[in-house]
Amino acid sequence: MLEIKALKSAYGRIEVLHGIDLSVSSGEIVTVVGANGAGKTTLLKCLSGVQPVIGGSISFRGETMTHVPGHKRLKRGLAQSPEGRQIFTNLSVEENLRLGAFLFTDARVDQDMAEAFQMFPVLKEKRNLNAGGLSGGQQQMLAIARALMGRPACLLLDEPSMGLAPILVAQIFDVVKGLKALDVTVLLVEQNAFGALSIADRGYVMETGRVTISGSAKELIADPRIREAYLGH
């Protein structure tokens, strides 16, 4: 479904992605783990078209979209729940969700919103409140729900566990795992390697702008190099 070949990106003249090869098949949960600064977020920004690509290619559902502008990528089925949630803090919870479906005006929008509220009942309780007043965990739920409102075929999730209490982390990972049943393919970027690998089918390890190890999630969890570097034992 998503095919990334020799992808390069730079901030100014400093190259930060040195040729990433990565693929995600339809229906999979694939995770990219690695330390802070490895280039994981930059990779997702390239995929969403909000960070310039200077080499390589991205193809999605058989179409090249290396240089398609950011606002046109959701229409093609690629959504992102960005790092740091990036919800619209000046609008209500419901307005955030409605804007997630900005591309649509049909009756399914209401239906999707009802499903989002079913998935995250706490958002329903707070639907008319300003999103800026939500707690970190609630903001994360809103960010995921907003991305799902765009009816994506593939969801890019950037650090959904960041800054959350362990109980909320478990809840968020459960939701991500449940996306499989909704036919949403997931590319999950995480520093929480163990949590991410335990729900993923396959994984990639990134270090300083390169993929260093890849394999099935089971292999990666068992890999001594990864256990040592990322799992802490």
Next chain:
Amino acid sequence: MPELMQFLLSGLTVGAVYALVALGFTIIYNASDVVNFAQGEFVMLGGMITVFAYGAGAPLPLAAAVAILTTVFVGVALNKLAIEPARGAPVVSLIIITIGASILIRGVTQIVFDKQIHRFPAFTGDAPIPFFGATLLPQSLWVVGGALTVFVGLYLFFTKTLTGKAVLATANNRLAAQLVGINTGWVMTLSFGLSAAIGALAGVLVTPITLTSYDVGIGLALKGFAAAMLGGMGNPKGALVGGLLLGVIEAMTAGYLSSQYKDAAAFVVILAVLFAMPQGLFGAKSTERV
């Protein structure tokens, strides 16, 4: 008592113009955090172009439409040629660009038209209407009615339409707006066009009362800015109330103190707001968790 009523009426009329300028500020500020100091030039263009189109023989409504459309074109061009290429620059730089643009627009207007003071006839005659012992010009009703209509229209646009919410979303978080499929470049174009249209409309409405010339923009921009600050920058309700309030304060200052102090009222208001309540009357108190 009739004196007070007279000051109040003229204050509300001028205040309605300030409110329209402040609403123009509000739209662009909401979309981009930029305070567009060329907003006053939009008002000037609205008046000046109507004067010359009317002088060339066009009926007044057509002349007004030409003026508003031309000003929209200027507003969009300002965004495309000066603001968009500087995207990513600090907001202060963008504000300085708008000051530069306002000087350019003023200069070009002075060359294309002239340096004289102009007016065109009021829409529905000049016969004063008696009102509780004071008199009211019919054109004042047009000005106040215009401001209220624009306010209601904008309120509905920002709270009821998806496009309006997309503008607010873009202002709040440009990255996230792009990720949900909003074309943020188009939102900026829309905001500048809308702002220019509102400014030009204000110019068309008020010129029969206050007259116009190539250099009326800078004063209006500063008054409108004071009004927007007083009401709370970024809030349409604040722009309306702030504008009307500033107009009344100005009229009372001119009436009861001295007309020489009239223009000082706006600046005293800016200072008082900045010292006492920087968010203005209706400004959002920012309570955001991170």
